[in-house]
Amino acid sequence: MVDQNERAIHHEAPDVEDGSARRPPVPVEPVAVGRAAERVAVAREAFLHFEMPDPSLVRAPILASWTRSRQFSVPSDHLELPYESDAEPDTPLLRAARPVIEDIADQFATEPVSVILCDDEGVVIDRRTGDSALRRHLDRIWLAPGFSYAEQYVGTNGIGTALEGRAPAQVFGHEHYVEHLEDMACAGVPIHHPVNGKLLGVLDLTCWRSEASAMMAATAATIARRIEETLLEQSGRRELTLMHDYLSACRRGRGAVFAVSDDLLMMNDRARELIDPSDQVPLLAEATDAIRSGRRRQLLVDLPSGATARVQCRPSWAEGGLSGGILQVQLVSRAPLHGRPTTPSITTALPAAVGSGALWTKCAQAVDRHFRMNEWLVLEGETGTGRTTLARATHQLHSPAGHVRVLDAAHCGPRWIAEVSDELHTGGGTLVLQHLDALSPQHALALADALEPYRESTDPERQWVVATRSRSSEPDSPELTELLGCFPRSIEVPPLRHHIEDVAELVPYLLARLTRGADLHCSPEAMRVLMRNRWPGNVDQLYQVLRKVVARRRTGTIRPEDLPPETRAITRRVLTPLEAIECDAIVDALLDTDGNKAEAARRLGMSRATIYRKIRGYGISMPDGSEV
CATH class of the missing domain: 3.30.450.40 (GAF domain)
Known part of the structure; x- marks a missing residue:
């Protein structure tokens, strides 16, 4: 009142x-x-x-x-x-x-x-x-x-x-x-x-x-x-549905069963006996993320105690949407399968896959584990996150001289399917199938038919097959769903904004590649600008930005003024070419006028209200880190 x-x-x-x-x-x-x-x-x-x-x-x-x-x-x-x-x-x-x-x-x-x-x-x-x-x-x-x-x-x-x-x-x-x-x-x-x-x-x-x-x-x-x-009222309906699914799972088997939702956690006696309390938090965190995808998934989760858990994740649906999910958990051995030599899990950066942030390291370790167990998998994530790089780097870590082949499904045709079949028949090494989501329904079924004879083979020389796909809010087609069934594992590769601390390692690595070892370094001030960006285009976008820098400066120290204007735009998406031109023009005008928005608007021939709206829309900030 x-x-x-x-x-x-x-x-x-x-x-x-x-x-x-x-x-x-x-x-x-x-x-x-x-x-x-x-x-x-x-x-x-x-x-x-x-x-x-x-x-x-x-x-x-x-x-x-x-x-x-x-x-x-x-x-x-x-x-x-x-x-x-x-x-x-x-x-x-x-x-x-x-x-x-x-x-x-x-x-x-x-x-x-x-x-x-x-x-x-x-x-x-x-x-x-x-x-x-x-x-x-x-x-x-x-x-x-x-x-x-x-x-x-x-x-x-x-x-x-x-x-x-x-x-x-x-x-x-x-x-x-x-x-x-x-x-x-x-x-x-x-x-x-x-x-x-x-x-x-x-x-x-x-x-x-x-x-x-x-x-x-x-x-x-x-x-x-x-x-x-x-x-x-809605929570009550969702909880009843989740409870029904939980009791059904408990009746079907004697293993460890969890039921999880935003509001509820249930576990049977076997889960309390089998899973140490210190292991429950990371297990539930990873499994809950998988359930939110809305699809049945199977995960292998490394636990703090040293054990590895195999988790079957099954979403539970009620009227109005997802109500949570059921987790059926088994503890499995870390011993490698199919005669692969024992190799300790990696704790440092993979060759050519730079980064030591917690999320990136966890992802790299999971991919490494699946390689050692010769389990086919799908690497999911946004464009430019380094999915193919991660697969190749894992292969090179264990088999530097081994055969690796990358085939892009975006170029699929009759000959492309034949090349996949030839690679599988030859055996050995690693096959990376990029952009599965680009396949037409007919080609998705043809690829599934080509993979089917090999996917459950116990041959120790069976080829390790990794597929990549982009995340999408659209439901998968039936044909793509059938194709993904050939891959029992999937791993989410995190976007760069979720392990932004790795920018400090990526920048010198990418600069060394672009300059072929020339003495070009990034100043702390410029690095702060780069680390403040959201990088909607991920590592690929960072690479393109550094290409522009190297085109103007081959040696010395990179200062904030050396960075292209787009680095001052903290956006959540990749800009269209027209938007990028407009954003760069606004940044240049603001830099020329020492951040005076009214003067910048006058020079650009737009109203002050329009430039304020554009600055907010693009998330433009000044090189010193203060918002313009």
Whole structure:
């Protein structure tokens, strides 16, 4: 509820009936509103000039939020919001909230109020607004899907302050930290998972300041509770489905069985006896990631105790989506199969596969283990992550002079299938089949037929076959699924942004390759710029960036100004050629004007609003690491 100073601004609250709010009341006369708003505006101005405002003029939660906003270095005179373009399209929160929000939005269809749903990072994932004028204004202040209204970016506001305080928050007019939001009023209420208490997001009501009601927070709280009730109902159905699958798995065998979901963990007595408590955490972490793929998978997991577990992962499905999964676990020997010589697991970087980060090392060790056991596998991951490099490096570690052949399925034709058959018939060495997802359905079936006679062979000289494929949100075709059945193992190769610490090792290695050993080094300042990038194109993109650097400088030290403009753009995706040209032009203009956005916009012939939007969209930052 608002305090005494704010009560003067509003009429009494409307009734709330059956979880919905009636039409917001007409505000009181403008004189009362203006005086209260003026007092808050004076207090905010004093705070921004590092003067402590009169506590009687500002509510304690607002003053605390202003203080956090200043600590976050939030600019008070303009908005700089990050944009999340690849948010998950379907989450438990969104599934539970969508019918509730649709019902409320219908009731508010003719009202100047917006119903907004955000995730736990303040990113707007749904917004319903019936009033066209309000919708246009919300777009202007970027209170729209994909943008984050977390307090660290926007300062005091109903969404970010509710998240930061883990409690309902109301923000009116000049209580907002950023001056462009003074015409708005908002009330945000956190949404928690009803089973585990985890903070999932915020339900926010936003309207014009002149339309604000003291009951906004109560109405938002009612909507949030309805969403939590729906979450509880859905969780109950998912848990019943998971329990049924768990009991069925326990009845079918006497081995170790786990049931896991976001809210639940069950294990039978055999699992408690077989799996040491210190081994359970890494086993469950890796298996849970596999279950989220939505496909049945079999994993080999190295455990801290020294044992290796074979884990059958089976997703459990309920109405509305994935409810968790069942894990059936066996401990297996580390002894190599098919007569392969015993070789210790690698703990250092593979030749030509540079990196010592934890994720990269774990991936390399898993590939090495499958090589020693002569198990065919699929390396999955984003383009440019080094999947083929990893397979070749593993082969070279054990058999430097051995035969290795790489065949790209993107060039598949009748002769390509024949080449695969010839390689398999010859035997020995390693065969890498790139880009399986590029195969047509007919070629996928033809390749499966070619692999079938060899995939379960016990011949110690059987060829080690590795396939690569890109991750995709689209379901696999039946033909591709049948082909993937020839490979009993799959490993996810992490994107470079998930082991960004390896950039410090990759850069000197790639520079040595590009300069053929010439004396060219990267300065610490330039290295910080490179390590701050998200590298959506992974190692391939880093290599192309260094190629551009080497084209201009063959020896000496690379400084930040030697790096191409694209390194200042911290994007989540690879830019199109046109976007790359535009991004480079903006970076060059900003560098030429010492970061002056208005002058850069003038030189580029675009408005200041447009250049702000482009800078946010591309994630452009200055070479010294400060945001422009």
